[in-house]
Every structure is written in C-alpha cells, then in structure tokens.
Amino acid sequence: MSPRVGLDDAVIMQAAATIADETGLQSVTLATLAKQLNVRPPSLYNHVNGLPEIRNKLTLLGLQGLHEAMQEALSKQKQSDSDAVPGLAIAYAQYAMKHPGLYEATININTREHTEEIQQKAAELVELVSNGLRPYLSSAVEAEIIHAVRGFRSLLHGYTSLILSGGFNMAIDRDESFRYMIRAYIAGIQKS
Amino acid sequence: MSPRVGLDDAVIMQAAATIADETGLQSVTLATLAKQLNVRPPSLYNHVNGLPEIRNKLTLLGLQGLHEAMQEALSKQKQSDSDAVPGLAIAYAQYAMKHPGLYEATININTREHTEEIQQKAAELVELVSNGLRPYLSSAVEAEIIHAVRGFRSLLHGYTSLILSGGFNMAIDRDESFRYMIRAYIAGIQKS
DNA sequence: ATAGTGAAACTAATGGTATTAGTTTTCTGA
DNA sequence: TCAGAAAACTAATACCATTAGTTTCACTAT
Numbered sequence: 001m002s003p004r005v006g007l008d009d010a011v012i013m014q015a016a017a018t019i020a021d022e023t024g025l026q027s028v029t030l031a032t033l034a035k036q037l038n039v040r041p042p043s044l045y046n047h048v049n050g051l052p053e054i055r056n057k058l059t060l061l062g063l064q065g066l067h068e069a070m071q072e073a074l075s076k077q078k079q080s081d082s083d084a085v086p087g088l089a090i091a092y093a094q095y096a097m098k099h100p101g102l103y104e105a106t107i108n109i110n111t112r113e114h115t116e117e118i119q120q121k122a123a124e125l126v127e128l129v130s131n132g133l134r135p136y137l138s139s140a141v142e143a144e145i146i147h148a149v150r151g152f153r154s155l156l157h158g159y160t161s162l163i164l165s166g167g168f169n170m171a172i173d174r175d176e177s178f179r180y181m182i183r184a185y186i187a188g189i190q191k192s
Numbered sequence: 193m194s195p196r197v198g199l200d201d202a203v204i205m206q207a208a209a210t211i212a213d214e215t216g217l218q219s220v221t222l223a224t225l226a227k228q229l230n231v232r233p234p235s236l237y238n239h240v241n242g243l244p245e246i247r248n249k250l251t252l253l254g255l256q257g258l259h260e261a262m263q264e265a266l267s268k269q270k271q272s273d274s275d276a277v278p279g280l281a282i283a284y285a286q287y288a289m290k291h292p293g294l295y296e297a298t299i300n301i302n303t304r305e306h307t308e309e310i311q312q313k314a315a316e317l318v319e320l321v322s323n324g325l326r327p328y329l330s331s332a333v334e335a336e337i338i339h340a341v342r343g344f345r346s347l348l349h350g351y352t353s354l355i356l357s358g359g360f361n362m363a364i365d366r367d368e369s370f371r372y373m374i375r376a377y378i379a380g381i382q383k384s
Numbered sequence: 385a386t387a388g389t390g391a392a393a394c395t396a397a398t399g400g401t402a403t404t405a406g407t408t409t410t411c412t413g414a
Numbered sequence: 415t416c417a418g419a420a421a422a423c424t425a426a427t428a429c430c431a432t433t434a435g436t437t438t439c440a441c442t443a444t
Contacts, residue, residue, distance in 0.1 A: 004410060004420090004421065005422080007422085029401070029402085030401080030402060031400080031401065031402085039423095040422080040423065041401090041402075042403075042422085042424085043421070046420070050402075051402070051403095107353070107357055108357060114358075143364055143368075144372075146362060146369065147364070147368065147369045147373065148373075148376070150354075150360055150366075150369040150373065151347070151351075151373030151376060151377070153350065153359075154346075154350030154354060154373060155343070155346050155347050155350055157353060158345065158346030158348065158350025158351070158353065159342075159346040159350070161349060161350065161353060162342075162346060162349055165299055168342055172338045176335075176339065177342040177343065180336075180339035180340070180343060181339065181340075181347075181377075183380070184343060184381045184383075185347075185376060185380050186380070187379070187380040188375070188376030188377050188378070188381075188383075189376045189380075191376075191379045196391095196392065196393070196438090196440075197392090197393080221430070221431085222430080222431060222432085223429080223430065223431085231392095231393075231394095232393080233430090233431075234393085234394075234395085234431095234432075234433080234434095235392070235393050235394070237432075237433085238392050239392085242432075243432095
C-alpha cells in the first residue's frame with residue numbers, strides 16, 4: 001500500500017517547477033503536486049514543510065536560473081565587452097518566457113517571508129547587472145550606478161511581467177519593442 | 193435576524209478596495225469581505241456574482257484610478273506641453289503607492305477573463321500615454337510610437353511592481369532613481 | 385391598515401484546499 | 415534477522431467558495 005515511491009525533495013521541486021511553468025504558479029498546490037507524483041497530499045510533508053516552503057524554493061530556483069542564464073550570456077560575448085548589456089537583457093527575457101512560472105515566483109516575494117538564501121541570490125543578480133552596466137556609465141559615482149541598475153531592472157521586469165500578464169497584444173513585434181527600449185535606455189544613461 | 197444591512201454593489205466594492213489596499217489583494221475573499229460588512233458570505237451573492245467578478249471590478253477600479261491620476265497630472269501642467277511625461281510618470285507611481293491593492297489588480301489579468309470594459313479602459317490608458325509621449329519623438333512612425341509607449345509602460349510598471357514587492361531596499365533614494373530612469377529613457381527615445 | 389410580493393438576508397450542505405495527528409508499512413543497517 | 419527510522423497512509427480539523435432552499439423584511443397596491 002505504500003510501495004515507497006522514490007519521493008525526494010529534488011523530485012518534488014522538479015515537479016513543482018514543471019507545474020508552475022506549464023499551468024501557472026497559482027496551480028502549484030499540494031493537491032496537484034500529490035496527484036502528479038502519485039501520492040496523497042500528506043505524504044509530501046515527509047519531504048517538504050508545506051506550501052510556503054515550496055513557494056520559497058521555487059523563488060530560489062527562478063533566481064538561480066535567471067542568474068545562470070545571464071552569466072552564460074555574459075561569458076559568450078566576452079570579446080565585445082562594452083556591448084554586453086543587450087545580451088544580458090535578451091537572456092533575461094528569454095529565460096522568463098521559457099520559465100514563466102519560475103519567473104513569476106521570482107517576483108511575488110511581497111507577501112512571503114524570504115530566506116537568507118533568496119536575499120543572497122537576489123544580491124548576486126544585482127551585482128551581475130551592476131558589473132555589466134558599469135562600462136556604459138561615464139560617472140563612476142556609486143549612486144548613479146545604482147540608479148542605472150534599478151532602471152534597467154525595472155525595464156526588464158516591467159516588459160516581461162506585462163508580456164506574461166497578457167499585455168502588448170497589438171500587431172507590432174514585441175521583440176522589436178524590447179530591443180528598442182533597451183537601446184533607448186542605454187543611450188539615455190550614456191548621455192548624462 | 194436579518195435587519196437588512198444597507199448592502200449594495202458599491203458598498204461591497206468600496207470595502208473590497210480598502211481591504212485590497214490595506215492588507216493585500218490576495219486577502220480579498222468572500223470571508224473577509226463578509227466579516228467586514230457584518231454579513232454571512234452567501235449574502236454577498238445577492239449583489240455580486242462571485243470572487244472572480246469582484247476581482248474584475250477591482251481591476252476596473254484600479255484602471256480608472258490610474259487613468260484619472262494621469263489625466264489630472266496632464267491638465268495641471270498644460271503650459272509646458274513638452275515636459276508632460278515626467279509628470280505622468282510621477283502620477284502613475286504615486287497612485288500605485290497609494291493604492292497598492294488596486295494597482296496589483298490592474299496587472300494580474302493573465303489568469304482571469306477580462307471584461308470588455310476593462311479592455312476599453314486599458315486602451316484609454318495606452319492612448320493617454322501615447323499622446324503624452326508623441327511630442328518627444330522625432331519620427332511620427334506609428335510603430336516607433338508604440339515601441340516607445342511599451343518601453344515607458346515597462347519602466348513604470350517594473351519600477352512600481354518591484355517597489356511593491358519589497359525591492360530597491362538599498363540606502364539610495366528610490367524617488368531619485370525613478371527620476372533618473374525616466375530622464376534617461378526620455379533622453380534615449382529622443383536621440384534616435 | 386394590511387396582504388402580497390420580491391429582494392435580501394439567513395442556514396445547511398458540498399466539495400475543494402492545507403495541515404496535523406496518529407497509524408501502518410517498508411526498507412535498511414547492525 | 416530484526417528493530418527502528420523513514421515514508422507512505424487514513425482520518426480529522428479548519429478554512430475557503432459556492433449552491434440550494436428557507437425565512438424575514440420592506441415596500442406597494444389595494
């Protein structure tokens with residue numbers, strides 16, 4: 001009756017990530033998860049602490065994925081150092097489109113308690129963007145770099161978030177809009 | 193036993209908006225709403241069709257509020273016409289900070305069905321931003337205007353969304369970052 | 385004034401959710 | 415081999431939204 005399904009924290013989170021990306025973050029419940037894994041909901045508590053913990057782990061997975069995607073984009077174009085930022089931006093957006101559920105988990109941190117681990121990973125991401133953006137700025141004043149990074153993140157997140165929410169449906173190419181706004185923003189921060 | 197509380201669609205939505213702004217959109221439930229209004233949950237169905245409808249109405253309220261706030265910002269500075277956009281941006285952000293719940297309702301349209309009314313109001317908002325942005329653009333090509341509007345909305349939504357999610361906590365003034373990014377973006381779209 | 389009607393409240397019940405407690409089964413290592 | 419820990423289970427509790435069916439109130443027309 002309990003033939004020891006090979007359940008495991010990693011297996012559970014993999015299933016949760018798949019559900020999140022395929023049918024939306026809000027449909028990651030203990031019920032759907034248990035059904036997917038051929039197990040009764042309470043059994044999941046042997047491996048995981050409850051739904052909030054699962055959500056936190058999804059957030060961490062999303063941040064890690066985003067970080068890896070951008071890191072990879074950076075290393076692939078090390079030659080043309082000053083042109084790294086559009087690559088970063090595209091990597092960010094592509095990851096979000098490929099993993100909408102994990103990306104969504106990355107953002108809605110407001111209501112939840114966030115782990116130390118999550119804080120850490122988020123800071124790494126800021127650091128990465130920061131380094132990518134620095135060559136574009138004439139001033140090396142730390143405050144200006146922070147303003148520039150915040151703006152860049154706002155642009156990236158706003159675009160992806162609006163797309164994932166069903167926005168930008170007019171018959172104009174979204175990718176082109178994305179390239180346009182990145183180009184404009186970069187030009188803008190260089191000017192001042 | 194049923195002393196005819198003066199319940200009403202408007203009263204219900206007012207309570208829902210308050211709950212949304214004060215304790216988060218996710219805590220707008222029929223249970224909290226009924227408790228707030230001193231009524232049992234099923235009674236609400238005499239006035240409202242269910243939770244999805246309440247959410248849609250909150251979305252509409254948010255869009256209307258946003259539209260009014262930006263419209264007002266426009267009319268208050270009609271003199272310096274070419275400098276309207278920073279005012280629009282500030283009005284947008286201020287409304288979102290003042291009404292975080294309604295603002296959130298404005299965005300998470302993805303999972304829900306949206307009414308014709310909502311589509312309409314959203315289009316009006318785009319139109320308003322579009323008109324505000326037009327004087328800044330050298331080219332009057334419609335596609336470029338759309339790109340510019342999308343970028344502007346992305347920047348606005350990204351900034352407010354990240355703030356509301358608890359981001360941008362470093363000891364650097366957020367308002368200044370906001371002014372920086374708006375200034376940079378405007379400079380960027382003028383350049384090309 | 386009062387009877388009747390429709391609206392607005394109610395109670396009760398259903399089915400979904402997370403979570404806890406307590407129990408059984410299975411695997412493993414001594 | 416067997417004893418204990420780990421991993422599944424069932425049962426129960428406490429929420430939630432929603433529907434059905436019932437009662438009560440307020441108004442309107444006689």
